Amino acid sequence: MKKILITGSSGLIGKLIYNNLKSKYSFIGLDKYDTSENNGLKTHLIKSNQIECFSKSLKGIDTVIHLAASISTSSEWNEVLYNNIELTKNIYEASRLNKVSRIIFASSNHAVGNFEIDEPYRSIVKGKYEGIDPKKIKKINHNVSIRPDSYYGISKAFGESTARYYYEHHNIESVCLRIGTVNKENSPLSDIRYFATLLYHEDLIQLIEKSISQENIGFKIFYGVSNNKWNFWDISYSEKILGYKPKRNTENER
DSSP, rough: OOOEEEEEEHHHHHHHHHHTTTTTTTEEEEEEEOOOHHHOEEEEEEEEESSTTTGGGGTTTTEEEEEOOHHHHHHHHHHHIIIIHHHHHHHHHHHHHHHOOOOEEEEEGGGGGGGSTTTTHHHHTTOOTOOGGGGGGGOTTTSSSOOSSSSHHHHHHHHHHHHHHHHEEEEEEEEEEEEBBTTTTOTTOOTTHHHHHHHOHHHHHHHHHHHHHOOOOEEEEEEEEOOOTTTOBOOOHHHHHHOOOOOOOOGGHH
């Protein structure tokens, strides 16, 4: 049974991964909050982003799912520098020191978020679909230029670059997931943008499990979004390489 460490294990995605996959893998958490009494996940508490404060937690770990971050697009620079940029670099370095073989890095659509100031994406996220054929939308793929829309987006682009460096120099495999919208409600109804960007919980878990189990992944970037009618991110690469087959479509909730 693979041993997997989840950073940011107290967050929504961390809880979803543990609760849905705990029968298949051996998990431990790494977080500033101890949630072990609530969900049974053994959690190592982290009080600093420095390697010496958490490196021992990675001993014997096969895969790290790195979720820990300040997640708001309105986060100030010092916040993302400490919680996202420095922590991500140190997670990779601690993984190197402990011979971790793979990291699943929770990147974000916000690493390329400024595509949403261009048409037709600008109209789609506002729910203005008139004159747009969803079958003819030019999808944003994994090869496009980085276009972060915030300091948060910058931090995720940094994480992808760090992943590439540690693969090419230290052979740590990385799956970088440009995750769409994951919310507690598991529904697009609270924001019109979510009809394009939502990643349903069921599809998230499938994507994570395939990112864990796929062999010889090297370094790859994938988009994580459900099979939504108005999706504008290209998931064909996820389908081809990972075998990802999203089941749900937000259009069914209109």
